[in-house]
Amino acid sequence: MEDPCGIVPFRDNRVASRKAEEAGLRRYRAAGWLESMVGPLEIPPQPSEAEFVSRLRNGLVLCNLINKIQPGAVPRVINNHSHRLTLEAQPPPAYQYFENIRNFLVAVGELKLPAFEASDLERDTLESGSTSKIVDCILSLKSFHEWKMYSGGNGSCKFPKSPVVLNSSGKFFSHVTSSRSELCGRLGMPTGSKNQETNNEALLIKTLCERVFSSKENIDQNILSSLLSGVSVLPKCLFIQLLHCSWCLGNVNCNHGQILEAQEKELGGMKVLLSKMRTDVLSFHSQLQSDLTQLGSQVQGLSVSALGYSRAMKENRSLYNMLQDLKGSIRVYCRIRPGFDSEVESSIEFTGDDGSLRIADPSKPKDPQKIFQFNKVFPGTATQEEVYRDTQPLIRSVMDGYNVCIFAYGQTGSGKTHTMFGRSDACGADLGINYRALNDLFEISCSRSDAIKYEVRVQMVEIYNDQVRDLLGDDSSSTIEIRSCSGNGGLSLPDAALHAVKYPEDVRRLMRLGESNRVLCSTAINQRSSRSHSVLTVHVHGEEISGGAIYGRLHLVDLAGSERVDKSEVTGERLKEAQHINRSLSCLGDVMAALGQKNSHVPYRNCKLTQLLQDSLGGQAKTLMFAHVSPEADSYEETISTLRFAQRVSRVELGSATRNRESNEVRKLREQVEDLKKAMAAGRRGDVQRSEATTPPCAGQMSSGNRQAADETPNLASKSLTKQTPLRSRRLSLEGGVSHGRNPLPQARVSELTFLLQIRSSIPGPPSEEGQRPLPEEVCFSSQSRIPRLENGSRSTLQARTPEFSRNMAAETLEADGGLSWGQPRSRVKDVGSRGSQIRKSLQTFGRLINGDNRRSPRSIAFDRHLLRRNHHQNPPEKPSPVSRRQSLVSLPTPGARASRRSSLGGNPVPAETTSRRQSVGRCLCHPPDS
Numbered sequence: 025m026e027d028p029c030g031i032v033p034f035r036d037n038r039v040a041s042r043k044a045e046e047a048g049l050r051r052y053r054a055a056g057w058l059e060s061m062v063g064p065l066e067i068p069p070q071p072s073e074a075e076f077v078s079r080l081r082n083g084l085v086l087c088n089l090i091n092k093i094q095p096g097a098v099p100r101v102i103n104n105h106s107h108r109l110t111l112e113a114q115p116p117p118a119y120q121y122f123e124n125i126r127n128f129l130v131a132v133g134e135l136k137l138p139a140f141e142a143s144d145l146e147r148d149t150l151e152s153g154s155t156s157k158i159v160d161c162i163l164s165l166k167s168f169h170e171w172k173m174y175s176g177g178n179g180s181c182k183f184p185k186s187p188v189v190l191n192s193s194g195k196f197f198s199h200v201t202s203s204r205s206e207l208c209g210r211l212g213m214p215t216g217s218k219n220q221e222t223n224n225e226a227l228l229i230k231t232l233c234e235r236v237f238s239s240k241e242n243i244d245q246n247i248l249s250s251l252l253s254g255v256s257v258l259p260k261c262l263f264i265q266l267l268h269c270s271w272c273l274g275n276v277n278c279n280h281g282q283i284l285e286a287q288e289k290e291l292g293g294m295k296v297l298l299s300k301m302r303t304d305v306l307s308f309h310s311q312l313q314s315d316l317t318q319l320g321s322q323v324q325g326l327s328v329s330a331l332g333y334s335r336a337m338k339e340n341r342s343l344y345n346m347l348q349d350l351k352g353s354i355r356v357y358c359r360i361r362p363g364f365d366s367e368v369e370s371s372i373e374f375t376g377d378d379g380s381l382r383i384a385d386p387s388k389p390k391d392p393q394k395i396f397q398f399n400k401v402f403p404g405t406a407t408q409e410e411v412y413r414d415t416q417p418l419i420r421s422v423m424d425g426y427n428v429c430i431f432a433y434g435q436t437g438s439g440k441t442h443t444m445f446g447r448s449d450a451c452g453a454d455l456g457i458n459y460r461a462l463n464d465l466f467e468i469s470c471s472r473s474d475a476i477k478y479e480v481r482v483q484m485v486e487i488y489n490d491q492v493r494d495l496l497g498d499d500s501s502s503t504i505e506i507r508s509c510s511g512n513g514g515l516s517l518p519d520a521a522l523h524a525v526k527y528p529e530d531v532r533r534l535m536r537l538g539e540s541n542r543v544l545c546s547t548a549i550n551q552r553s554s555r556s557h558s559v560l561t562v563h564v565h566g567e568e569i570s571g572g573a574i575y576g577r578l579h580l581v582d583l584a585g586s587e588r589v590d591k592s593e594v595t596g597e598r599l600k601e602a603q604h605i606n607r608s609l610s611c612l613g614d615v616m617a618a619l620g621q622k623n624s625h626v627p628y629r630n631c632k633l634t635q636l637l638q639d640s641l642g643g644q645a646k647t648l649m650f651a652h653v654s655p656e657a658d659s660y661e662e663t664i665s666t667l668r669f670a671q672r673v674s675r676v677e678l679g680s681a682t683r684n685r686e687s688n689e690v691r692k693l694r695e696q697v698e699d700l701k702k703a704m705a706a707g708r709r710g711d712v713q714r715s716e717a718t719t720p721p722c723a724g725q726m727s728s729g730n731r732q733a734a735d736e737t738p739n740l741a742s743k744s745l746t747k748q749t750p751l752r753s754r755r756l757s758l759e760g761g762v763s764h765g766r767n768p769l770p771q772a773r774v775s776e777l778t779f780l781l782q783i784r785s786s787i788p789g790p791p792s793e794e795g796q797r798p799l800p801e802e803v804c805f806s807s808q809s810r811i812p813r814l815e816n817g818s819r820s821t822l823q824a825r826t827p828e829f830s831r832n833m834a835a836e837t838l839e840a841d842g843g844l845s846w847g848q849p850r851s852r853v854k855d856v857g858s859r860g861s862q863i864r865k866s867l868q869t870f871g872r873l874i875n876g877d878n879r880r881s882p883r884s885i886a887f888d889r890h891l892l893r894r895n896h897h898q899n900p901p902e903k904p905s906p907v908s909r910r911q912s913l914v915s916l917p918t919p920g921a922r923a924s925r926r927s928s929l930g931g932n933p934v935p936a937e938t939t940s941r942r943q944s945v946g947r948c949l950c951h952p953p954d955s
């Protein structure tokens with residue numbers, strides 16, 4: 025099947041058949057054109073060479089043709105009208121048509137068109153391709169005609185003389201003819217009449233040829249791309265044909281065979297190139313595939329690593345926070361206030377998500393940048409909500425029974441009040457930590473109401489010129505004192521108004537009241553500068569359904585800002601305020617420094633601020649500091665100073681926070697101890713009553729306190745308690761660590777009691793029945809872990825105690841327990857001050873718990889006897905021993921032959937002479953001497 029573009033397929037490698045094919049195509053085209061010019065030739069549309077030549081032999085057709093193209097080119101045409109041009113007819117006489125042929129060839133020659141030999145028309149045997157010159161001549165005429173039509177005969181005809189050109193043009197023309205209308209339309213040429221189309225054809229050919237010529241210079245480099253970009257509207261086959269033309273045009277003298285060979289060669293090269301390219305593309309494709317696969321796996325690996333990294337970072341951070349919490353480190357968040365003026369240079373270079381902050385002084389570009397690291401850094405764009413989100417867990421722990429302190433620190437105007445309270449007209453998104461915290465506490469309280477009943481109470485004070493003033497009281501100008509929490513039900517400011525709040529509205533109302541009472545004034549740096557430190561304290565008390573109780577306290581502190589008086593331009597009263605503010609902040613710095621260095625002395629009492637925050641800074645509270653900085657370059661010095669302070673604070677370790685929770689068990693134990701105390705008192709009263717039954721009471725022999733205790737304690741309680749808790753089994757449980765009673769003591773309590781017992785039993789008193797006891801120093805020291813921590817380094821006092829100290833303690837215990845007095849040791853015990861008295865009290869209580877009312881172990885009785893003997897020895901008769909003094913005071917008889925009450929109660933017969941003096945004393949405190 026013929027190619028629709030009229031192009032001989034390049035894949036046919038047989039040159040001869042290709043030549044024949046091309047010759048045939050040219051012939052058909054020449055015949056077609058002849059018919060269109062001179063009328064029907066009565067030959068088939070695709071005539072053979074013989075058929076074609078037979079119609080031209082008489083020269084009549086050719087002469088008519090040339091006369092039509094160039095009128096008058098053959099002035100005289102011999103026309104034999106009688107002769108019909110048929111294959112069957114006899115050929116006309118030779119002279120007739122020879123004349124015509126000769127005239128035609130002359131005319132062709134005058135037109136400088138390719139001609140042929142007259143003999144070419146006379147050959148009887150036509151070899152394949154022998155008519156090519158005739159065909160070329162006719163097609164040259166066709167091209168000439170077309171040129172004439174196009175240019176009107178002006179200029180020189182650049183008609184290509186090469187037969188190949190003619191051939192190619194013919195093919196091209198054929199294609200153009202076939203898609204003429206379409207191409208003209210695409211090139212924007214008018215279509216319609218035949219004449220118009222013919223003109224268009226010529227124009228089209230010219231345009232395309234020019235394109236090809238213009239691209240000829242680059243033909244070797246990038247021929248196809250040039251052509252494609254030039255005439256992209258045409259089909260690809262047409263470009264190839266044009267390319268072909270361009271080669272031919274470059275070498276006018278080349279013949280068809282050479283061109284074909286060149287084409288073949290080129291084609292071969294291109295094929296090689298193509299296959300090479302195909303191989304390259306394939307290898308590139310496979311390489312790309314493998315690269316993509318590799319890249320995919322790498323990306324996957326990276327994403328897994330990134331996930332792992334972020335998880336590890338998260339874990340790391342939470343572990344770090346846990347460690348910080350365990351160490352009791354103060355958390356430090358840094359918040360940067362947004363700049364007020366975008367044109368003012370900022371000293372903040374970088375804020376990192378990991379809590380890093382880099383600052384530099386813009387006025388000194390050569391100075392190195394300074395890097396700080398905090399738990400978190402909030403840039404100027406951070407919202408109140410974001411800031412609170414990171415604070416929330418801490419606030420929530422108040423509801424779990426922790427003490428929490430959050431304080432805002434920084435230079436004046438850096439945004440402390442904004443963080444803690446929000447703007448003065450704050451609502452919704454602008455609310456500060458204080459409001460949000462209380463809202464949160466209410467929410468938690470509601471959500472836990474099934475298990476815990478919370479009570480929230482609020483106090484708000486300010487420290488102005490180192491004086492504490494109640495902001496919620498009736499008179500906010502009067503000052504109040506800071507007291508110890510322990511003696512005031514956990515309140516360090518018992519005199520400040522304490523408001524119970526149930527709803528967030530209550531809080532808002534109170535805080536507005538407090539804020540309005542606070543001293544504010546305008547300075548050169550801040551329009552509403554706080555001239556005092558404000559402390560909002562929230563007390564949370566929770567009663568668990570299970571019987572336990574928790575207590576949490578939250579201090580929300582908005583410190584007044586440190587200021588350089590030269591900058592704030594304050595004078596008079598304001599100057600005094602500024603000096604107080606700066607002094608108290610400097611005291612806070614001293615406290616932090618002492619805590620950071622773990623000094624034994626921390627100067628809390630140097631100012632009211634540190635005194636009030638003592639529990640939060642020195643106790644086991646969770647503490648968070650907001651270090652505020654202003655970004656402006658002219659605040660650089662203050663910024664540096666704030667950040668350095670914050671860095672120091674972040675290194676302070678306060679010890680892990682402790683939870684203020686009293687479990688039900690502890691509560692019960694406490695109540696039990698209370699009951700036991702009452703029972704003891706009641707037991708004594710019973711003794712007194714019994715004694716009174718036998719002996720008339722002796723006024724003055726019973727202390728008023730004892731008398732009161734005895735009176736207050738109901739007999740019933742004594743009876744019921746004695747019934748509930750057999751003394752013997754309690755003692756066993758304490759000594760042996762085995763619980764037999766109905767209310768077993770917890771192990772911790774047992775350890776504590778055991779320790780106290782050890783102190784008591786370690787006293788190197790008299791040799792017991794078993795013999796001399798060694799000094800149990802190791803027992804004392806090994807029990808240090810159970811030594812209660814007391815104020816003013818009492819632990820170290822205890823650690824350094826000697827056996828003598830233990831002796832004194834024991835003696836003191838004995839004295840307290842039963843009224844025994846011991847001159848010298850008593851004074852020694854006094855030396856240890858209030859610690860001794862605390863231990864004494866404990867020993868007294870536990871001694872009673874352990875021994876029952878007046879029961880004594882034989883060993884302690886023997887020990888007491890030894891003490892007496894020794895006392896007697898140490899205190900000669902002229903200097904009466906304390907015991908003797910006491911005896912004389914209470915008119916005690918000398919230990920007589922009476923059997924001890926304990927022995928009779930305990931059921932163990934004790935010889936009268938071994939009866940302890942303590943017992944006697946104990947009894948004699950209540951009983952008058954036997955008369």
Ligand SMILES: Nc1ncnc2c1ncn2[C@@H]1O[C@H](COP(=O)(O)OP(=O)(O)OP(=O)(O)O)[C@@H](O)[C@H]1O
Nearest residue numbers: 361362436437438439440441442550553554584585
């Ligand atoms: N994060 C912030 N976003 C928007 N405005 C802020 C921010 N921080 C502070 N401001 C504004 O900056 C001004 C000063 O803030 P603020 O009064 O809170 O400073 P301060 O540190 O409490 O000062 P002073 O110690 O003098 O009381 C206020 O007008 C406040 O609204």
